[in-house]
Amino acid sequence: MIGLHTPADIHHGRHHRVRAGREDTLAAARTAHPERFGTTRPVPKILDLPKQVWINKPEPHRDAA
Template structure:
């Protein structure tokens, strides 16, 4: 999810989960515990940019000679 869509999607998922619980309570075990979606991460990276001098060094698969 990109560009701030995560909060909207989390709201949609919560609504769907609540509706599913109303329609099929037998699938949700303990009735006193309300099911919830997982907490949203604050940041998610595929390739996080380097933030310090040591991280900016290129990585190699070759051992030092």
């Protein structure tokens, strides 16, 4: 999981739609049951996606001297 998204959602670009749906769901839950949320933020924080994700990060290229 990458920021609570599946690799397929990230690869196929669906993560923006999934994130928006989560924000809507959490906002509705906060409105319906504010006592369940410990913060005063209007919408609970959704995890940000990292800029890069690696399984086997390649070594940086070194110029031969």
